[in-house]
Amino acid sequence: MMIQELLHLVYPRVCVSCGTLLQQPEQSICTTCLRSFDAFHDAAASGDAVREVLRRHYPSAPLPAAATVLYRFHRDDGLQTALHAMKYRGVFQLCNLFGALLATKIAGDSSAEDIGAVVAVPLHKLKKISRTYNQSELIARVIGRQCRLAVESRLIGRTKYTVSQTGLSAKERRTNVIDAFSPAGKPVPAHVLLVDDVMTTGSTVAAAMDVLAQCGAQKISLAIVALATS
Known part of the structure; x- marks a missing residue:
């Protein structure tokens, strides 16, 4: 045996x-x-869904050039349980699984051909010490490895410690991430792929995209495991 x-x-x-x-x-x-799991089977549909969420909550925020999303997020279902295990219980195999599924979709998308760097939504250093890892960063590494793209951790930094977005209203989420990100000093390529695990109202992603755009990113694409559409 x-x-x-x-x-x-x-x-x-x-x-x-x-x-x-x-x-x-x-x-x-x-x-x-x-x-x-409630999967997005069409890249255009997932991109449209992300833009609709951003327009609803952040009408002045930059919109992504493309958005690859695996699943629609529903509370109290199996996907939420899996995401919680990945984020808080150190089930790293799920980072590998979801990263590989995202990479397969991205590799087949012609709009991804000029991506200059993959960057995960960063954690504040104190939160990373507490958790010991950033699940979005692990997912980003899988995407970079499978798609042969550079993964950068010093394009933007998390300079403000924020409370968890879970349970906050849309307005509270917006306030929570004001000035949460800042440039990290490294030159930002023209096209960046931003990676996050879950997008609810889009507050975190919108704040990160805003800083990337200020730093010179002309196109920002998104790779997200799960999107709350309602």
Whole structure:
């Protein structure tokens, strides 16, 4: 019996969403749960949905040139459970999984051909010390590796410590991220791919895009795991 099979007997690997035993080659989440998520199957549809959310909450914010989104976010479903495990419980395999799925979509999009850098929405240094990792950065690394794009961590920085956006109203989210980001000193290429795990009202993404645009980015594309559309 292989070592991995022995470990599976002693420490059963279960789906983070539904708790069922995983089968090879499943990692962290079962195929049934993955297929149950409300997926965007069309790149144009996901881009339109992102722009609609931004227009609704931030009419003066710059709009992305393109937006690749995997799923629609719904509260209290299996995807929310998986995202929580990825963000707070260190289930890094989900960063690899979602990063690979995003990379596959991006690689097939002609608008991505001139991307000069991939950048994750940064965490404040104190929050990163507390969590020990930035899930969006791990996703960005997978995208960069699979799409052969440079991943930059010093284009923008998080200079203001903010409370979690979870549970805040749209107005509170806007206030929370005012002056949250600033240039980090490295030259910003003309086309940047900005990566985040979840977009709700778009406050964080809008604030980050605004700083990137101020630093010289002429086109900003987005890669997001889940988007709240309602």
